[in-house]
Amino acid sequence: MDREVDSNIQNVATLVESTHDEYNRQRFVSVLRKKVLVDFAKDMKDTYVHKVEPAVTAKEGRKPKDAREIRKHMLHEPVYEAWSSLRYNAQLMTWWSVREPIERKADALIAAGAAAHAANPAGGSLALNPDLPIPDYVSTLDVHLMPGCFQTEFAPEAYDDIQGAMYHYGTQVFSGGLPHRIKGRGGVGTSISNFLKLRYPEFKPQRILDMGCTAGANTFPYLDVYPDAELHGIDVAAPVLRFGHARAEAEGARIHFSQQNAETTNFPDNHFDLISSSFFFHELSVKATKAVWKECHRILKPGGLMLHMELPPSNMTDDYYNFYLDWDAFYNNEPHYAAFRNLDFAKTLEESGFKKDKLEMFRIPNFASTDPKEFAAVAKGEETLRRDHGGGAVWFTFGGWK
Amino acid sequence: MSERRDVKLPIHSKGKRASFYRSEGTDQLFSIVMMLTQELSVAYDRIETLERVLDKKGILARREVESHRPGPEEETERTARRDAFIGRVFQIIHEEAESYAAEQPKEASRKAKGAKREKVSP
Numbered sequence: 071m072d073r074e075v076d077s078n079i080q081n082v083a084t085l086v087e088s089t090h091d092e093y094n095r096q097r098f099v100s101v102l103r104k105k106v107l108v109d110f111a112k113d114m115k116d117t118y119v120h121k122v123e124p125a126v127t128a129k130e131g132r133k134p135k136d137a138r139e140i141r142k143h144m145l146h147e148p149v150y151e152a153w154s155s156l157r158y159n160a161q162l163m164t165w166w167s168v169r170e171p172i173e174r175k176a177d178a179l180i181a182a183g184a185a186a187h188a189a190n191p192a193g194g195s196l197a198l199n200p201d202l203p204i205p206d207y208v209s210t211l212d213v214h215l216m217p218g219c220f221q222t223e224f225a226p227e228a229y230d231d232i233q234g235a236m237y238h239y240g241t242q243v244f245s246g247g248l249p250h251r252i253k254g255r256g257g258v259g260t261s262i263s264n265f266l267k268l269r270y271p272e273f274k275p276q277r278i279l280d281m282g283c284t285a286g287a288n289t290f291p292y293l294d295v296y297p298d299a300e301l302h303g304i305d306v307a308a309p310v311l312r313f314g315h316a317r318a319e320a321e322g323a324r325i326h327f328s329q330q331n332a333e334t335t336n337f338p339d340n341h342f343d344l345i346s347s348s349f350f351f352h353e354l355s356v357k358a359t360k361a362v363w364k365e366c367h368r369i370l371k372p373g374g375l376m377l378h379m380e381l382p383p384s385n386m387t388d389d390y391y392n393f394y395l396d397w398d399a400f401y402n403n404e405p406h407y408a409a410f411r412n413l414d415f416a417k418t419l420e421e422s423g424f425k426k427d428k429l430e431m432f433r434i435p436n437f438a439s440t441d442p443k444e445f446a447a448v449a450k451g452e453e454t455l456r457r458d459h460g461g462g463a464v465w466f467t468f469g470g471w472k
Numbered sequence: 473m474s475e476r477r478d479v480k481l482p483i484h485s486k487g488k489r490a491s492f493y494r495s496e497g498t499d500q501l502f503s504i505v506m507m508l509t510q511e512l513s514v515a516y517d518r519i520e521t522l523e524r525v526l527d528k529k530g531i532l533a534r535r536e537v538e539s540h541r542p543g544p545e546e547e548t549e550r551t552a553r554r555d556a557f558i559g560r561v562f563q564i565i566h567e568e569a570e571s572y573a574a575e576q577p578k579e580a581s582r583k584a585k586g587a588k589r590e591k592v593s594p
Contacts, residue, residue, distance in 0.1 A: 176479035211487035
């Protein structure tokens with residue numbers, strides 16, 4: 071896709087430079103995370119299957135009955151203690167590995183962001199609302215253990231996009247050990263948009279909304295597939311929106327960012343053809359999630375599609391996997407994660423206004439790492455290989471048509 | 473052209489630090505070992521980079537490194553680097569100490585009391 075790119079504008083997404091050692095510290099964390107999430111995770115599961123489960127079964131005459139019980143038995147297994155320590159520290163080290171390079175370039179990030187915003191070559195927009203209250207589920211804890219979270223500002227009088235940079239550069243380290251990512255392009259947005267194009271060739275959304283878009287990594291890909299669409303991204307945190315907007319302008323992507331709470335947006339009724347999000351709801355309170363789904367129904371056009379990517383609900387995955395996934399609820403500053411996964415998705419969607427026979431749930435393979443023929447077969451419903459979220463091979467999506 | 477602001481980014485994440493071992497000391501030790509592992513890996517990367525660059529330029533054969541010994545000036549430079557290195561590895565200790573000085577007076581005074589008690593007991 072060729073879009074006009076203004077080469078005079080420095081791109082905030084590439085201007086941060088790491089020293090030799092910083093770069094290698096980042097690479098170390100990426101590899102470490104891959105080891106933890108793939109190799110050591112398998113070690114932990116093997117230990118459960120071969121040691122813990124048989125021991126519990128011998129003692130109590132039955133297997134552990136749910137994720138909670140598995141957790142109780144695993145909590146003081148050396149492998150769990152070590153795995154958790156590795157994962158927790160690797161998470162902190164992810165952010166630490168980019169902290170100093172970003173700090174050094176803080177002024178340049180602010181200046182480049184302001185310049186991109188002022189020049190506005192792509193014709194996108196940024197609408198901030200300084201009076202918007204930051205909801206408790208964002209402000210109470212630093213989500214993902216990212217120091218400063220999404221919303222902290224260090225130069226509030228200026229174009230402060232620093233936490234956006236922290237999120238952007240940090241997530242590159244975060245997923246840098248996994249081979250299936252396109253650098254700087256969100257795997258979720260890329261996969262959903264390509265899936266929709268193949269599955270519903272007649273569906274050509276003219277107005278698209280990405281909710282909880284942060285710095286926009288998963289917003290951009292919709293323009294790759296639907297270049298003529300009016301694309302919007304909303305988030306409650308100004309720094310990530312400023313960063314996303316500055317990046318979009320530098321890269322020639324016309325995106326309209328606005329600072330809004332997805333529970334109550336200022337969009338009119340029946341406005342969007344497609345509403346999406348990625349890894350969003352598990353960070354919200356369940357009450358807020360329900361409000362957002364109702365809001366989606368309100369602002370969706372009749373005939374429009376809402377399709378969100380999330381962790382699969384706990385009733386669709388096995389007990390061990392639930393135990394494994396719910397780790398984040400306890401240790402990654404995402405306290406609502408487990409409650410969200412325990413929701414009855416279909417029932418809650420119906421309560422939000424979506425008709426039972428118009429609900430959709432797809433397991434979408436990751437576009438960049440899947441053979442195109444296989445991807446197309448899955449999109450057309452010809453192949454129904456069941457794969458789980460683990461390893462990022464497949465994205466669980468849910469929603470419905472209005 | 474652009475303003476200088478001297479932005480300082482936080483290291484600490486808001487929220488209680490997770491603990492996986494029965495003794496908090498073990499959690500701290502684990503973090504230290506991980507930071508150390510990272511630094512060791514980075515140090516090796518740097519060595520390898522140097523050796524490869526020098527080798528490529530025909531300045532030294534990689535085996536020459538083996539016989540090298542540092543002089544006093546070089547040793548001073550290395551000392552400063554080691555100092556920063558140790559600070560990074562033992563960051564968690566600094567983090568806890570820093571939390572006593574942090575602006576949460578209730579938390580700080582509770583922790584300080586605990587620390588005092590520990591000191592008096594044998």
